[in-house]
Structures are given as structure tokens and as C-alpha cells.
Amino acid sequence: MTQPDDPRRVGVIVELIDHTIAIAELNERGDLVRRLRRARARITDPQIRVVIAGQLKQGKSQLLNALLNLPVARVGDDEATVLITVVSYSAQPSARIILAAGPNGETTAVDIPVDDITTDLRRAPQARGRAVLRVEIGAPSPLLQGGLTFIDTPGVGGHGQPHLSATLGLLPDADALLMVSDASQEFTEPEMWFLCKAHQVCPVGAVVATKTDLYPHWREIVNTNAAHLQRARVPMPIVPVSSLLRSHAVTSNDKELNEESNFPAIVKFLSEKVLSRETDRVRDEVLREIHSAAEQLAISVGSELSVINDPAMRDRLASDLERRKREAQDALQQTALWQQVLNDGFTDLSTDVDHDLRARFRAVTEDAERQIDSCDPTLHWAEIGADVENAIATAVGDNFVWAYHRAEALADDVASSFTDAGLDSVMSPELSKRAMGADFGQLKALARLEAKPAGKAQKMVSGLRGSYGGVVMIGMLSSVAGLGLFNPVSVGPG
Structure with a gap:
């Protein structure tokens, strides 16, 4: 599968970048040349990430194997996928x-x-x-040639749901989500919870109802689940499939059986909704980078041209540049409006996240105490322990999504503060990672797949958005357990 007719217009964007680089080199702007080259490498990277998630024993790995017609994922009766597995194209396995x-x-x-x-x-x-963080597999599958990269995740169910937060942490940087749930029954409460939270973070996705060959009533289940999604206001399509029929169809080269497996519907979804890049954050980021570089070059060239055409313009330009220089210096002061908004907002965010998670954990503790008081704990300890671990996993996931949206709101507030302060020399009304301190050199394709806290280099917005997955929760869990661990989020910037 290839990307349909270059929907991103990569060729046009690359041509524009090359033209801008040539102008920057003529004007000896090495800083802009480096930034534009990194942007060029980013836009020409064809990788499109699709996260495959689901509870245990729903057929995730078998679905991936059948989709690619290659045994790239471990399949078994136990927890088959135990590590994040990244599958991308390679001419040789x-x-x-x-x-x-x-x-x-x-x-x-x-x-x-x-x-x-x-x-x-x-x-x-x-x-x-x-420690092994993930497995990376190269597979010679035609489906992957267009840039698709599948990320198979460990099941989000099981004892204590140990992988729930890590899976949620992958979604902010994913292009799409395939949520796998077999057709044996309608959505469980944990599945609906996960779908609602995941859709808030990664809005492009589909539910894949597997094992339709095993359950004659799968149509009723699909209709019921569609109604659940509609009531929850989660506009995700449901695609019923049979991995077994797909495997038999490929083995026997039976097109009719392949249609019955309904795998072509998954391929159609990937082609129309994912490969078409209806939501392309990378492209938008690159275009902003080009726009910023072009603005700076236009100012430089325009100033020189004005002085050549009107020598008296030199004094006015010098005065204007001094004014802009003062504005830039003021913007870097701790008393600047954006600094105040950031410091106050970060303090509130840290405090609110901490308070929210503590409140959730208190509720978990109170519920566990009620369970213990109502029965003989020596007879039901395993059941009580499993309930507590599931409740903690749910609390952490809720807290993660809530903090993610709070961080986005804070980033928007900081960006708006530049306009509110009347800084016309800071032309960044739209929030971007570059404008807020991040660099294209740091936006590596798979650098964030560990779903762990990011390093210091991811500043402000990218730090708030991309590095949350674990820091607050680790600090909170440690304090609840009575461990005096330092929580980096409790320290504000500045």
C-alpha cells in the first residue's frame, strides 16, 4: 500500500524548503539552514504510526499477523505481547x-x-x-511500504492492568489507533473507559471486532457496541473481521474468502483515514518552520532594499530594530507576562494534578478498607488485591488524560499571553513546538515510544505534552507507599 497521490504535497514542500535554504545560505543564515534541513528530514520521513491496543486475549497479535500475512507478533494462550513491538517496512526480515x-x-x-x-x-x-524497552521488527510487507508502522502493545487488561498507563502514553504521538475487542460480548466497562480516554488523546481510530468466525451473534454485538460508542460520543467506526478466515484466504488465494474476512475494510480505513493524513501535525509543524524562516529572511532582505532605495530609511530602521530588541529583552525577563502565566499555570497544574491523584487514591483506599471490613480478608485477599490494583490503574489513567488536557490549555494560555502583551515582534499566535522552545532535531521518530518521562531537552510545551507519562504517577505512588522520592513535576520553571 502506498500513500494516495502524495496527500501531504511533500514534493511541493521539499521544493519550497530547498528554495528557502538557498536564500538563507546567500544571506549567511546558518541557523536557519540547519533548522530547515531538519524540517526537510522530518517531512520526508514517511513513517505513520498506528497503535494496536486492546485487552488480553482479544486477538491483537493474530490480527497484526493476518493483516501483514507475516508472523511478526507472538501468539499464544498466555499474555503473548509482553513488550511494545514496532513493526515497519524492511526489504529483508x-x-x-x-x-x-x-x-x-x-x-x-x-x-x-x-x-x-x-x-x-x-x-x-x-x-x-x-531492561528491554521494546522490540523493533522489519518486515517485507507491501502494506508497510507506504510508511505505515504498527505498534503492537501489551494487553491493557490483566492483573492490575500494568500496561494501561504506558499504552495511553503512546497515543499523543500516534497517527491512529486500532482498538481490538473480540465479538464474544459487548464492550466491558474497562474497554469503554479506555476508548473514551484514548479518543480524547488520539481522535483518529477504529474498533476492530475480531473472531467473528467463532461467534454467530457477532452482528448483534457490533450493533450494541456501536450504540455504546454513540452514547459515549466516541465517533469511531467498528470493523468486524476474522483473522482465521483471512489466513485461510491468503493460503488458498481465495478472494471471496478474503472479502468474507472483511480485512479489506481495515485496509480501506488505513488508506482513507490514516495514509491520507487528514490530521497531519508534522506537516503543519514543517510549514510553520518554513513560514518563520521566510519571515526572518524577508525582514533582512527587505531592510537592505529599503536602505538602498531610501538612505533616510536607515535611521527609522535602526530605531525600529532597537524597539524590537527591547521587546525581545523584556520578553525574556522573569517579570514578563508570559513568564508569569507559565509560572502560575505550572504551579497550579502541579498542585492540581497532585491533589487529584491523591483524592483518587484516597477513594481507592477507602473502598479497599470497606471491602476488608465486610469480609474475612484471609479468604479473599487475592480478589481484594486485584480490585485495588485495577482501581489504581484506572485512577492513574484518568489523572493522565486530565493532566494532558490541562497542559494543552496552559500551553495555549502562554501562547496567547504574547499577543495580550502587545509583542508584535513575537509573531507566534499559533502554538508550535519550535516557537515554544523545542527543536526538530529532538522530534525523533521513535524516541518517545518508551512512554517514560522525557529528558530536559524537551522544553515547556513539548515537555508538558510528551513527557508526562510516568513522572507524576511515579512520584505520587511513591508518596502513597511511604517512600520519600523526589517528584520533578513539583518544581516549577523559572
Whole structure:
């Protein structure tokens, strides 16, 4: 599958970038040249990330294998996917594991035999005792040639839902979500909760109802689930499929059986809604970068032209530049409006997130105490423990999504404060990672797949949006457990 007719107009954008780079080089603006080259590399990166999520034993891995017609995902009766697995295109099959940062502070990629992907790689001998963050697989599938990259995630159900927060943490940077739920029954409460939260973070997605070959009543289940989504105001389509029929169809080259499996409907969704990039954040970011560079070059060239045409213009330009210089210096002062908005907002955000999570944990504790008081805990301890772990996972997930939206609102407030302060030299009414301090060199394709706190380099907005997944929760869980761990979010900027 290829991207339909270059929907992003990459060729036009690249031509525009190259033209702007040439002008920047003539004007000896090396800083703009570097930024534009990074933007060029970003827009020409064809990777489109699709997260596959779902509860345990819903057929996620089998769905991915059938979709690609390749055994790229581990399948079994137990928890098959135990690590985040990234599957992208490669002319030859390949596999590697990404290890946690070592003494030098950087992650390490280690090649492994392709046959090893069917085993539990959490304790792979190639890791030499280091934690395995994810598995990356290269597969020669035509479906992946257009830039699709599938991210198979561990099941979000199970004992204590240990992977719930990590899966939610992947969604802010995903292009689409495939939520897998088999056709044995209508959505469970945890599934509906996850769908609602996931849709708020990643609005492009579909529900894949698997195992239709096993359950004759799958149509009633699909209709019921569609009604649930409508009531919850989650506009996600439901695609009923059979991975088993798809596998048989591919083996026997039976087109009619392939149609009955309904896998072409998934391919159609990916082509029309995902590969078409109806929502393309990277493209918008690159266009803003070009616009910013062009503005700076236009000011420089325009000033020189004005002086040449009217020598008296020099004094007026000098005065205007001095004024803009003062405005820029004022904007960097701690007393500047945007600094006050950021500091106050960050303090409120940190306090509110902390208070919200503590309140949720208090409710969990009170509920657990009621359970213990109402029965003999020695007979029901396993059940009580599972309920507490599930409740904690739900509380952390709710807190994550709530904080994500609060951080976005704060970023918008900070951006608006520039206009409110009358800083006409700061031309950034629209929020962008570059304008707020991030750099294209830091927007690496898979750098955020660990769903862990980001480093110091991701400043302000990108830090608030992308690095939340774990920091607040770890600090809160530690304090609830009586551990005096330092929580980085409790320290405001400035």
C-alpha cells in the first residue's frame, strides 16, 4: 500500500524548503539552514504510526499477523505481547531489541535472530541484564511500504492492568489507533473507559471486532457496541473481521474468502483515514518552520532594499530594530507576562494534578478498607488485591488524560499571553513546538515510544505534552507507599 497521490504535497514542500535554504545560505543564515534541513528530514520521513491496543486475549497479535500475512507478533494462550513491538517496512526480515539507557545515558539497539521474536524477550540473553524497552521488527510487507508502522502493545487488561498507563502514553504521538475487542460480548466497562480516554488523546481510530468466525451473534454485538460508542460520543467506526478466515484466504488465494474476512475494510480505513493524513501535525509543524524562516529572511532582505532605495530609511530602521530588541529583552525577563502565566499555570497544574491523584487514591483506599471490613480478608485477599490494583490503574489513567488536557490549555494560555502583551515582534499566535522552545532535531521518530518521562531537552510545551507519562504517577505512588522520592513535576520553571 502506498500513500494516495502524495496527500501531504511533500514534493511541493521539499521544493519550497530547498528554495528557502538557498536564500538563507546567500544571506549567511546558518541557523536557519540547519533548522530547515531538519524540517526537510522530518517531512520526508514517511513513517505513520498506528497503535494496536486492546485487552488480553482479544486477538491483537493474530490480527497484526493476518493483516501483514507475516508472523511478526507472538501468539499464544498466555499474555503473548509482553513488550511494545514496532513493526515497519524492511526489504529483508530483521529484528532488534532496544535496551534501556546504559552508563552513557543512551539507549542501545541490539540485533537478534528473527526467529527469536516468537519468544519472551524481556530477559533476552543479548540484553546482558539490561531492561528491554521494546522490540523493533522489519518486515517485507507491501502494506508497510507506504510508511505505515504498527505498534503492537501489551494487553491493557490483566492483573492490575500494568500496561494501561504506558499504552495511553503512546497515543499523543500516534497517527491512529486500532482498538481490538473480540465479538464474544459487548464492550466491558474497562474497554469503554479506555476508548473514551484514548479518543480524547488520539481522535483518529477504529474498533476492530475480531473472531467473528467463532461467534454467530457477532452482528448483534457490533450493533450494541456501536450504540455504546454513540452514547459515549466516541465517533469511531467498528470493523468486524476474522483473522482465521483471512489466513485461510491468503493460503488458498481465495478472494471471496478474503472479502468474507472483511480485512479489506481495515485496509480501506488505513488508506482513507490514516495514509491520507487528514490530521497531519508534522506537516503543519514543517510549514510553520518554513513560514518563520521566510519571515526572518524577508525582514533582512527587505531592510537592505529599503536602505538602498531610501538612505533616510536607515535611521527609522535602526530605531525600529532597537524597539524590537527591547521587546525581545523584556520578553525574556522573569517579570514578563508570559513568564508569569507559565509560572502560575505550572504551579497550579502541579498542585492540581497532585491533589487529584491523591483524592483518587484516597477513594481507592477507602473502598479497599470497606471491602476488608465486610469480609474475612484471609479468604479473599487475592480478589481484594486485584480490585485495588485495577482501581489504581484506572485512577492513574484518568489523572493522565486530565493532566494532558490541562497542559494543552496552559500551553495555549502562554501562547496567547504574547499577543495580550502587545509583542508584535513575537509573531507566534499559533502554538508550535519550535516557537515554544523545542527543536526538530529532538522530534525523533521513535524516541518517545518508551512512554517514560522525557529528558530536559524537551522544553515547556513539548515537555508538558510528551513527557508526562510516568513522572507524576511515579512520584505520587511513591508518596502513597511511604517512600520519600523526589517528584520533578513539583518544581516549577523559572
